[in-house]
Amino acid sequence: MGKSSFLYFEKVGVKHLGNTIFQDFDFSMEDGQHWAVLFPSVLEKEAFFNTILGKTVVYHGHVRFPFATQYQNVKMAAKEVSSYRDLIAHVSQKYTFTNKDNLQNFYFQQRFNATESDTAYTVKEHLSTIEPKNNGYWDIEKVMNFFNLEALQNESLLKLSNGETRRLAIGSALLHNPKLFLMDEPLTGLDRETREMFDQVFQQIVDSGIQLIIATKVQEIPKVITHVGEYRSGVMHSLTKSAFLENRSTNLAVDSIEIDNSILEKLLLSLDVPKYEQFVKLHGVNVSYGEKRILKNVTWEIKQGESWSIKGHNGAGKSTLISLLIGEHPQAYANDIYLFNKKRGTGESIWDIKKPIGFVSSDLSRFFPRNQTCYKVILSGCFDTMGLFKKTTDIQSQLAMDWMIFLQIHKFANVLFHQAPIDVQRFCLLARALIKSPALLICDEATQGMDENQAGRFRQIVNLIANRPMISLLYVSHYDHDIPSVVDKELVLRDGEVIQMNG
Numbered sequence: 219m220g221k222s223s224f225l226y227f228e229k230v231g232v233k234h235l236g237n238t239i240f241q242d243f244d245f246s247m248e249d250g251q252h253w254a255v256l257f258p259s260v261l262e263k264e265a266f267f268n269t270i271l272g273k274t275v276v277y278h279g280h281v282r283f284p285f286a287t288q289y290q291n292v293k294m295a296a297k298e299v300s301s302y303r304d305l306i307a308h309v310s311q312k313y314t315f316t317n318k319d320n321l322q323n324f325y326f327q328q329r330f331n332a333t334e335s336d337t338a339y340t341v342k343e344h345l346s347t348i349e350p351k352n353n354g355y356w357d358i359e360k361v362m363n364f365f366n367l368e369a370l371q372n373e374s375l376l377k378l379s380n381g382e383t384r385r386l387a388i389g390s391a392l393l394h395n396p397k398l399f400l401m402d403e404p405l406t407g408l409d410r411e412t413r414e415m416f417d418q419v420f421q422q423i424v425d426s427g428i429q430l431i432i433a434t435k436v437q438e439i440p441k442v443i444t445h446v447g448e449y450r451s452g453v454m455h456s457l458t459k460s461a462f463l464e465n466r467s468t469n470l471a472v473d474s475i476e477i478d479n480s481i482l483e484k485l486l487l488s489l490d491v492p493k494y495e496q497f498v499k500l501h502g503v504n505v506s507y508g509e510k511r512i513l514k515n516v517t518w519e520i521k522q523g524e525s526w527s528i529k530g531h532n533g534a535g536k537s538t539l540i541s542l543l544i545g546e547h548p549q550a551y552a553n554d555i556y557l558f559n560k561k562r563g564t565g566e567s568i569w570d571i572k573k574p575i576g577f578v579s580s581d582l583s584r585f586f587p588r589n590q591t592c593y594k595v596i597l598s599g600c601f602d603t604m605g606l607f608k609k610t611t612d613i614q615s616q617l618a619m620d621w622m623i624f625l626q627i628h629k630f631a632n633v634l635f636h637q638a639p640i641d642v643q644r645f646c647l648l649a650r651a652l653i654k655s656p657a658l659l660i661c662d663e664a665t666q667g668m669d670e671n672q673a674g675r676f677r678q679i680v681n682l683i684a685n686r687p688m689i690s691l692l693y694v695s696h697y698d699h700d701i702p703s704v705v706d707k708e709l710v711l712r713d714g715e716v717i718q719m720n721g
């Protein structure tokens with residue numbers, strides 16, 4: 219390797235989660251370079267990052283980190299324990315924040331329950347608990363300022379929206395002043411305006427002396443990137459960014475995916491949904507926390523069988539609106555809301571509300587107990603619990619397995635859910651939602667972090683389900699191309715207000 223070598227893989231063989239992922243894998247990054255890496259599947263992408271982080275089994279070859287040599291020599295001379303990892307920051311799609319007891323045991327509806335979240339740190343507290351591994355350009359003040367976190371500094375971590383959480387995750391990682399920053403799809407979950415602003419964010423990070431490896435989509439390769447590595451057929455094809463973009467065919471169409479219709483037909487027959495006269499109706503709905511108004515006078519009706527998208531900037535109130543529908547928000551009772559023929563607050567139980575709803579969100583995965591397998595997570599849909607705690611019938615067990623086979627995730631049945639790749643987790647959540655024959659399927663940024671082929675397959679299946687006359691769909695995404703074609707109605711929120719409704 220040359221003198222200016224920063225990081226390299228030499229004929230590396232890697233095993234991860236029981237699978238051999240790489241054989242004779244080569245990759246080389248020089249000082250001053252910033253890489254975008256493209257992987258066909260989440261499994262390979264996660265294995266690549268985890269290998270750099272030393273979390274996989276390298277059974278062959280070497281991974282070398284010349285960028286850390288000087289640092290480690292200095293530490294060794296001072297007789298201090300150190301690792302090359304001290305110089306790496308990583309923001310994955312699976313980031314979680316812990317609470318004050320250092321346990322990650324938040325439960326889902328806690329987010330919407332303003333009084334119950336005292337075990338969660340505020341944004342400012344969280345940033346001050348981080349013990350930077352290195353001193354450098356980034357400190358709390360710079361991070362707060364640069365990522366627009368001042369206004370949120372006293373908010374509990376639990377209450378942050380998806381986009382707010384991501385800004386915080388990137389800012390938190392920078393506090394370590396790493397030399398190498400690994401980012402897994404840093405733009406997903408961000409609204410269009412924020413995504414556009416991120417070119418400046420990357421530039422600032424690079425200007426502070428940090429080198430980047432970003433897993434991303436071709437359409438989202440940031441300006442600062444100098445090189446692109448595309449992993450195909452076991453080989454990382456490396457090019458400068460300009461050569462890559464020149465070579466690239468403009469046809470980025472996603473493969474159309476073969477769906478096994480015979481299994482689907484059988485599964486769809488199990489989706490036997492009753493008819494509701496008053497499906498979902500909201501009239502003048504308001505949600506606020508103290509002075510902060512999150513939803514303002516929202517009036518909206520969804521008829522059975524309709525398919526809607528909900529759009530709006532990060533923090534506009536989309537997830538809050540959904541939380542009212544799925545029975546997770548305590549302020550639902552104080553509002554004029556009809557769900558499935560019943561007015562909220564007239565004696566119905568939370569289970570009555572949840573029963574007709576299948577819910578899939580990018581956020582949901584982190585709330586399942588860590589001992590749950592993929593199979594159990596799917597079965598927990600039968601009981602609307604976050605994990606399986608009851609005995610299941612043979613019919614339920616068979617149905618869960620049939621959905622897994624149809625969705626091609628059956629080989630993960632006994633894998634712990636939190637260890638499964640992101641796309642497998644999402645298909646599990648989809649199966650968990652569908653196993654109980656929902657009348658309303660809600661997908662809240664559900665394909666976030668999935669690769670384009672898997673996201674395409676997810677949309678295709680959602681399309682097939684939502685095309686059934688008795689089933690309604692609510693779909694939230696920051697990307698127009700991600701919205702399934704069955705969706706023909708949209709609600710747009712800005713700062714909690716409905717600014718557009720095409721229904």
Ligand SMILES: Nc1ncnc2c1ncn2[C@@H]1O[C@H](COP(=O)(O)OP(=O)(O)OP(=O)(O)O)[C@@H](O)[C@H]1O
Pocket residue numbers: 329330331332373377378379380381382407507510512530531532533534535536537538539
């Ligand atoms: N319990 C709470 N107390 C105070 N503020 C809250 C609470 N819960 C949510 N919020 C705030 O309400 C706003 C709306 O959040 P919500 O998650 O509904 O936004 P969103 O439109 O889904 O955003 P994103 O696209 O980023 O997911 C955010 O600014 C969030 O910080």
